[in-house]
Amino acid sequence: MRLALAFSLIALPAVAGVDEAVNDVILPDLATFTTTAEQLDVAAQANCSPDALKGPYNAAFDAWVAVSDVRLGPLEQGALSIAFWPDKRGFTEKTLTRLISDQDDIIDTPEGFAEVSIAARGMFALERMLYDPDFNAYATGSYACDLVRALTRDLRRQAIAIEAGWRDTFADLLLSPGAPGNATYLDRSEAQRAIYTQILNALEFTADSRLGRPLGEVTRPRPTRAEAWRAGRSLDNVLIATEQAVTLARALADWEIPETEAALARVQEAARDIEDPSFQSIGDDLTKRLKLEILQQEIDGVSNAIEAEVGTRYGITPGFNASDGD
Known part of the structure; x- marks a missing residue:
């Protein structure tokens, strides 16, 4: 990632x-x-x-x-x-x-x-x-x-x-970070950021893989690359993963996160506009593709809101990943 x-x-x-x-x-x-x-x-x-x-x-x-x-x-x-x-x-x-x-x-x-x-x-x-x-x-x-x-x-x-x-x-x-024998998490901040990282990674994977893979390119969508499309649950997986990321964010914060809640509501609203839960029709109609792209953008919005409302409060900021080659 x-x-x-x-x-x-x-x-x-x-x-x-x-x-x-x-x-x-x-x-x-x-x-x-x-x-x-x-x-x-x-x-x-x-x-x-x-x-x-x-x-x-x-x-x-x-x-x-x-x-x-x-x-x-x-x-x-x-x-x-x-x-x-x-x-x-x-x-x-x-x-x-x-x-x-x-x-x-x-x-x-x-x-x-x-x-x-x-x-x-x-x-x-x-x-x-x-x-x-x-x-x-x-x-x-x-x-x-x-x-x-x-x-x-x-x-x-x-x-x-x-x-x-x-x-x-x-x-x-x-x-119990920092406890005797605990070499995995040496202090409380390491435990906090371990969970926080999983939240953002989950949203990234959902946007980039669960949605990005079937979207492919505009001229070459790849609907059969959608997750669990045979079972017709590609959209369900996107929603469950996104909602769960927000659930973890709520738990990690001990304060209200209204921007995140609003961003999640926009994801759920965008999902309601998608008629094919397996994403198999996105190559037939650009309007259907656009709805999936909107959903992808709204999930990115959830990630941004969590960074602002949870990460910033904990003093955790996104950084450069040298493995990207950027």
Whole structure:
């Protein structure tokens, strides 16, 4: 990501906002993701058919998006095997095709499936199996049915592990910066800026990737590069990610953030104007493309508002990232 932060920090009360962000937002949302992943797996073991699983799948995906952009600790380490996207070279399709063609028994045990390529695990592999006509015509008892059950079982296992990693270890590192043995966060300002950075990175990823990738160029839109377009949830992911970034910003600040709230309202209003939640029609009509560009601009507005109302108050300012080559 192009975003990096050069921080100059002022003295602050003990871990202001971090406790709220961790205990009131991140940990409860991780628990929701675990619960929905468990419910999806229970449903799959009972009935592997796409029609039976689309509801619990989307509930789990909603919960995943709410935590997916907090790339800290166990989430940083485990995110790719839950959501391998963008898949620029089509590895998910290739790996799923190979597994099914070879009837590979690596899917038979959780330990074996954990060794499968991350391209054929998690949300986007499941999206293919449930929504792609090239994959979703399988019968109960088939290898593909067993593969779906292996996918949901693996997702459940990963959700449980990530939540446990946060609850048992990583949350304490954020909540006790500078404590003996805590070499991850040496003082309260480091914990604050760690969460603040995730907020802005999430908004940047949403604008640049979730919207920027399908927008492509005016003369060459790339709608099939939209996130989860087969499941028709590209717009949902944009909204959930943006709303969650604002939720974290509210928690990190212990004051009102009216500019940010107004910017979020503009995002929600712009989203209501978009008729195709999968973004697949943006190449057919420049008006539809314009609506997506407006949404992208409004998300940038949320980021700017958070910088002004939260970052400035904490003495955190955006800085140059040498990796950009700018």
